[in-house]
Amino acid sequence: MQRITITIDDELLDAIDRLCERRGYGSRSEAVRDLVRGAVAPVQTTDAKDAPCYGALSYVYDHGTRDLARRLTDEGHHHGVSIASLHVHLNADDCLEVAVLKGSAAAMQAYADSVTTQRGVRYGQLHLIPERVNEAHRAHSHGKA
Known part of the structure; x- marks a missing residue:
């Protein structure tokens, strides 16, 4: 160090x-x-667009927007980077979706763009995490020397 x-x-x-x-x-x-x-x-x-990484895409959308839920699901299947998701009803109109992603940064960005640009999606944020975490940080975060 x-x-x-x-x-x-x-x-x-x-x-x-x-x-x-x-x-x-x-x-x-x-x-x-x-x-x-x-x-x-x-x-x-x-x-490094081809570098393997993990990601989390969070977005809020109006579930009343015609055919939006189906389009969002189709995007998840089409891009092949979504490995899990969480769906929360925020209120009578809005839903929060969090998709856990794995793949290349470029593929995740393409997926995020295809989701967040849909009519009815009000907010979107992609958080990328490199697959190779620095070994010193990993040891620290798990309480090891």
Whole structure:
């Protein structure tokens, strides 16, 4: 592991300290490492379009929109990246769907685009996670040295 020095203003450092307290980080360094990982992972997966990764696509849609539920289901079958999903009725009009994905970043982005551009889909967010998780981070996240 490398040691670096950064200059940061007091207001931003206070925000990092609050984040450490709220999330239970043992140090500022661990908080900053997680923030950097969170910023780098999507770039790595989108830069390497063929790289295998996992993803989560969450979207809210109006279930009353004619034929939308069928079209959304068809998109999931057509793209072949959806491995599981969760469906929640939010209110009388809206449903939240979360699709767990596995495949290439390009295939997942194509699937997300085909879903979120449907008439009646009000919100959509794709979160990509590289398949190869950094070994040091994996050991840390499981409480191992």
